Amino acid sequence: MSIDTGRPRPVPDEPTERLSDVDLAARLVVDAGTLARRLREDGLDVRRKTSVSDVVTEADDAAERHITTLLATHRPDDGVLGEEGTLVTGGHDRRWVVDPVDGTYNFVSGSDYWCSAVALSGPDDYLLGAVHRPVTGETFVGGSEIPTRRNGVPVTPLTPGDLAAGSLATYLHPPFLADPALAEPFHRVSRGAATIRMLGSGSVDLASVACGVHAVWCQHSCPEWDWLPGRALVDGAGGVCTTVEVNGYDWFVAGRPDAVDQAVALLRG
Structure with a gap:
């Protein structure tokens, strides 16, 4: 699994390569998180949603647009559901769920405890997830058909606990x-x-x-x-x-x- 932790790359008019679901999920969250972090450094317009701790920023919107543009290029037949309002009806039963900035109150407060996250669900209980923490540089990918990895290294399997x-x-x-x-x-x-x-x-x-x-x-x-x-x-x-x-x-x-x-x-x- 290749993970790019640099700046978001330009989105091509046509996909130049067929990315696997794993590599695409990793790219989505790394690109979105990197974009959101850069926008935070430039200053943010913050809007309240339902309460003082439930807020949204232009970074949420921009990161979600970036993810949905990438998906339109690389997975045009997949459905998309985004926290900030994106709703794309796919041509089959694969759907991406998008949280461009999870922990927005932390994000606007200067904390590092936030991330960009996506999930892909599909037939036969297929589920893939990816999470990227831009401040710490950690990217997690895993799901029903792939052991979870942190920055490409498999995590230790969970054992029973109290x-x-x-x-x-x-x-x-x-x-x-x-x-x-x-x-x-x-x-x-x-x-x-x-x-x-x-x-x-x-x-x-x-x-x-x-x-x-x-x-x-x-x-x-x-x-x-x-x-x-x-x-x-x-x-x-x-x-x-x-x-x-x-x-x-x-x-x-x-x-x-x-x-x-x-x-x-x-x-x-």
Whole structure:
């Protein structure tokens, strides 16, 4: 697998080579992340979406346009769903899910805890994900048919673990703590771990889970772009991924075998 960590390359009118899904996914996130980082250095126009911590920038929009242009060139028959509004109906059942800047609040705050992420789903439960962290230079690719790799090197396969002995990566917007239907399962699962990490980029969290840094990640009500790229990485590392309904909300859970079962049991109470 070749990974280019330089600046985004010009998009040709016609593809000069047939990139594999793996190489294309890596190029998409590296190009998008590099573009977003450069735009951040130049200064950003920030717009609020739903709350003070839910924002979007011109970098999100530009990075998503860059990804969709590349996909139109290299995979014109594939569908596309982008966080910032892209919706392309494909000619068959392959679809790319795009999160051009995951962790936008961190991004605009100057933190390095953000990434660009994509996932490709297809027939027979095919799933491929790619995540790139521009500030650290890390690129993760993996999925149902390829072991997860970090900068081209396979990660150590995940082994069974105990949630009580590991960290839990999660996120809950503070206003939701007032809703017992969310707060109670959140408190139960949080107390079951050795410690919690709540930094606000689901795809970065899940890449860390795939590398064995966290035992489990869980979050409620995830859109596809916050779940599928990282889920693919955890799948490709030998982890367990599941969704469980609690009090009318879907919770998305991924991590080490056994530890995921423990987290699900705590969520359910």
